[in-house]
Amino acid sequence: MTLADTNSWTGIREELLRRIHDRIWQPGEQIPHEADLAEEFGCARTTVNRALRDLAESGLVVRKRRAGTRVALNPPQRATLTIPILREEVEALGRTYRHSLLERDFRPLPPMLHGAFQVSLGADVLFLKTLHFADDRPYVFEERYINLEAAPAARDMTFEDVSANEWLVHNAPYSHGDISFFAVNADKTLSRKLDASTGAALFAMERITWTGPLPITHVRLIFAPGYRMRTEI
Amino acid sequence: MTLADTNSWTGIREELLRRIHDRIWQPGEQIPHEADLAEEFGCARTTVNRALRDLAESGLVVRKRRAGTRVALNPPQRATLTIPILREEVEALGRTYRHSLLERDFRPLPPMLHGAFQVSLGADVLFLKTLHFADDRPYVFEERYINLEAAPAARDMTFEDVSANEWLVHNAPYSHGDISFFAVNADKTLSRKLDASTGAALFAMERITWTGPLPITHVRLIFAPGYRMRTEI
DNA sequence: CACGTTAATATGTGCATGCATATTATCTTA
DNA sequence: TAAGATAATATGCATGCACATATTAACGTG
Numbered sequence: 001m002t003l004a005d006t007n008s009w010t011g012i013r014e015e016l017l018r019r020i021h022d023r024i025w026q027p028g029e030q031i032p033h034e035a036d037l038a039e040e041f042g043c044a045r046t047t048v049n050r051a052l053r054d055l056a057e058s059g060l061v062v063r064k065r066r067a068g069t070r071v072a073l074n075p076p077q078r079a080t081l082t083i084p085i086l087r088e089e090v091e092a093l094g095r096t097y098r099h100s101l102l103e104r105d106f107r108p109l110p111p112m113l114h115g116a117f118q119v120s121l122g123a124d125v126l127f128l129k130t131l132h133f134a135d136d137r138p139y140v141f142e143e144r145y146i147n148l149e150a151a152p153a154a155r156d157m158t159f160e161d162v163s164a165n166e167w168l169v170h171n172a173p174y175s176h177g178d179i180s181f182f183a184v185n186a187d188k189t190l191s192r193k194l195d196a197s198t199g200a201a202l203f204a205m206e207r208i209t210w211t212g213p214l215p216i217t218h219v220r221l222i223f224a225p226g227y228r229m230r231t232e233i
Numbered sequence: 234m235t236l237a238d239t240n241s242w243t244g245i246r247e248e249l250l251r252r253i254h255d256r257i258w259q260p261g262e263q264i265p266h267e268a269d270l271a272e273e274f275g276c277a278r279t280t281v282n283r284a285l286r287d288l289a290e291s292g293l294v295v296r297k298r299r300a301g302t303r304v305a306l307n308p309p310q311r312a313t314l315t316i317p318i319l320r321e322e323v324e325a326l327g328r329t330y331r332h333s334l335l336e337r338d339f340r341p342l343p344p345m346l347h348g349a350f351q352v353s354l355g356a357d358v359l360f361l362k363t364l365h366f367a368d369d370r371p372y373v374f375e376e377r378y379i380n381l382e383a384a385p386a387a388r389d390m391t392f393e394d395v396s397a398n399e400w401l402v403h404n405a406p407y408s409h410g411d412i413s414f415f416a417v418n419a420d421k422t423l424s425r426k427l428d429a430s431t432g433a434a435l436f437a438m439e440r441i442t443w444t445g446p447l448p449i450t451h452v453r454l455i456f457a458p459g460y461r462m463r464t465e466i
Numbered sequence: 467c468a469c470g471t472t473a474a475t476a477t478g479t480g481c482a483t484g485c486a487t488a489t490t491a492t493c494t495t496a
Numbered sequence: 497t498a499a500g501a502t503a504a505t506a507t508g509c510a511t512g513c514a515c516a517t518a519t520t521a522a523c524g525t526g
Contacts, residue, residue, distance in 0.1 A: 008509075021406050021444070033476055044511045049477080059315075065477045066519035074402060077316040077440075079412050082292075084309045169307060173254050179312050180463040183416035183434035201416035201434035207310075209466075211254065230413040233442075241479075266506055277481045282507080298507045299489035 009050035012041055016051060020060060020071055030070045031061070079233045083179075083205075085166050086132050086140055086221075095134040099163050102193075103129035109145060116178075116208055117218045119147050126154055128164050131193055137224070138194045144219040150211060164217075172216050174209035181205050181229070184222060196225045203227045240276040242283040248274075249284060253293060253304055263303045264294070312466045316412075316438075318399050319365050319373055319454075328367040332396050335426075336362035342378060349411075349441055350451045352380050359387055361397050364426055370457070371427045377452040384449060397450075405449050407442035414438050414462070417455060429458045436460045 016031075018024075025031050034052065038045040052069055055061045059076050063069045090097040106124040109117060119125060126146040132139045144164055146154045151172040159167065184190075186200040196202065203223045209216045249264075251257075258264050267285065271278040285302055288294045292311050296302045323330040339357040342350065352358060359379040365372045377397055379387045384405040392400065417423075417437045424431040436456045442449045 021408070027403060035476085044513095045477095046512080047510060049479095050509090052477090063477065064519075065517065066475055066521095068476060074318055074321060074399075075406075076318075076321075077410075077412075079314045079316060081312045081314060082309045083312060085307055088307060166307075170260060173308070175250075175254065177310075177466045178463065179310075179466060180461045181414060181436065182461045183436040185418075185432070185434040199418070199432050201418040203414065203416040228413045228415045230411065233410045233412055268506085277483095278507095279482085280480060282509090283479090285507090296507070297489075298487065299505055301506060 009047050009054070012037075012043065012048060013051040013054055015041075016055060017060070025071050027071050027075075028073045030068050033068055077233055079231045081229065081231050085163075085169055087163065087166060090132070090134040090139060093134065096136075097132070097134060098136070099130050099132045101128065101130055101158070101160050103127065104159065113145065113218055117145065117147070117215045119215065120149060123147075123149065128159060130159070130163060130165075132163070139224055141190060141193050141222045142219060144217060146217045147215050150214045150216040165219075168209075168217055172211065174216055175211050177207060177209035179205060179207045186225075190222060194222070194224045200225050203229065205229075240274060240280065242280045242287070245270075245274055245276065245281060246284040246287055249288060250293070258304050260304050260308075261306045263301050266301055310466055312464045314462065314464050318396075318402055320396065320399060323365070323367040323372060326367065329369075330365070330367060331369075332363050332365045334361065334363055334391070334393050336360065337392065346378065346451055350378065350380070350448045352448065353382060356380075356382065361392060363392070363396060363398075365396070372457055374423060374426050374455045375452060377450060379450045380448050383444060383447045398452075401442075401450055405444065407449055408444050410440060410442035412438060412440045419458075423455060427455070427457045433458050436462065438462075 016037075019031075031037075032040070034045045034048045037048045041048065052061065052063065056063045056069075059078050060072055061069050062072050084092070086099075087097045105127055107127050108122070109119055109125050126148055128142070128144045128146070130142040130144070132142060142165070146164065146168070148155055151168065153171060154164075154167070157164075157167060182204055183201050184204045186194065186196045186198055186202055188198060190196065190202065191198040191200065194202065202225060205221045205223075206219070207221075208218045249270075252264075264270075265273070267278045267281045270281045274281065285294065285296065289296045289302075292309050293305055294302050295305050317325070319332075320330045338360055340360050341355070342352055342358050359381055361375070361377045361379070363375040363377070365375060375398070379397065379401070381388055384401065386404060387397075387400070390397075390400060415437055416434050419427065419429045419431055419433040419435055421431060423429065423435065424433065427435070429435065435458060438454045438456075439452070440454075441451045
């Protein structure tokens with residue numbers, strides 16, 4: 001083995017990876033089963049299992065009971081995005097964060113969201129419009145709807161000191177959510193707020209979170225020109 | 234416990250999750266250690282370990298040896314994107330995939346990429362320009378550079394039947410890579426190829442993959458208007 | 467021969483245990 | 497008292513074993 005030549009599960013994973021990369025095991029081909037590999041490496045089956053489980057998680061091998069383990073035919077690229085709260089993202093860049101609340105009111109949910117974001121009929125939601133800055137330069141424009149049934153305490157928050165973003169993370173943890181990423185053209189408002197030329201292509205993210213069946217918040221973040229969301233695979 | 238009231242590691246994970254959501258354990262607070270939890274749930278420490286490891290992976294708790302496990306202060310949203318090869322993405326939508334090769338030649342690497350994509354000085358790379366279709370409607374515009382030192386067999390491929398995308402997945406597996414996502418305005422070429430109005434905001438992705446220290450390919454994908462990349466968290 | 471039953475098999479998971487390792491607290495000693 | 501050695505402790509990891517479960521292959525039986 002190369003580096004971790006111990007019988008650690010990571011070491012075994014590396015060796016299995018090597019065999020896949022070097023085409024010793026072809027894509028689609030079945031690889032020896034756990035017991036055989038355990039014997040070959042002189043370790044417990046549990047250890048091999050751990051390594052194989054990890055490879056399966058990253059999509060490189062496909063496992064099925066009784067059918068065995070085979071090298072994935074089309075290993076999907078699986079990228080993990082870490083989306084921190086904006087303040088932390090800005091501060092991690094070594095810049096100073098601040099935000100300014102542009103609007104805050106209670107209103108009925110706009111019909112556009114009725115499908116994805118189901119609140120009680122006729123109930124008002126809290127609407128917030130916020131501009132986030134990095135070193136006094138606009139960074140993100142945020143529009144947010146908060147379901148007061150899921151986070152009643154939000155009614156009394158001004159969200160001037162602490163951003164809704166951050167407050168919700170601490171006060172209304174979600175169980176699951178949907179995220180989507182897309183591009184939008186800067187309209188007049190956006191171009192003014194984000195210091196972009198009208199029509200500029202802006203990177204945007206939309207997110208809905210729920211706690212159980214109850215929607216918590218719908219937020220759309222539109223990033224200033226030049227923003228890139230990066231990750232490693 | 235709620236649903237999986239067995240002493241399975243998933244059941245224990247659910248219960249731990251519930252306690253975090255319900256603020257029984259506050260953010261930043263230290264939670265009981267594995268041995269205690271194991272005793273409480275009447276299971277082996279290994280099982281609790283498995284559950285905690287999973288929570289740590291998703292960023293909800295932070296673990297340190299000796300220091301114990303504590304609920305994360307700012308649980309980062311961690312989203313896993315699955316990026317399949319384009320053909321599979323299109324076919325999964327129930328549409329018919331095809332692609333057409335627009336350009337293919339050997340050229341020196343453009344200076345813009347010299348930083349991120351280091352090939353031998355003066356070596357030519359294979360440049361490909363491809364348009365991907367879904368049901369005969371343009372779907373993605375692709376510009377790709379292939380390092381022939383990493384994938385020499387690419388020199389003899391026409392990439393007319395099988396896309397470079399797919400061919401590389403099968404023939405030049407990568408060990409790691411960088412991905413970034415951003416927005417671009419459609420210039421004249423793009424708007425013509427992708428059937429978009431000039432200036433339209435388009436979602437784009439750039440990806441570099443390596444095998445060890447050797448760069449394999451640099452690709453920029455620009456999606457037709459309206460594209461959204463989605464995932465669940 | 468078709469079809470349902472049964473057996474074989476590979477992975478999935480749980481348990482008890484022991485040692486490894488990182489980190490913190492405590493105790494020495496100059 | 498400050499600094500270094502040492503002990504205590506919580507998590508990390510490996511082992512060996514047993515049983516669960518999904519899936520395939522083999523087998524009967526009408």
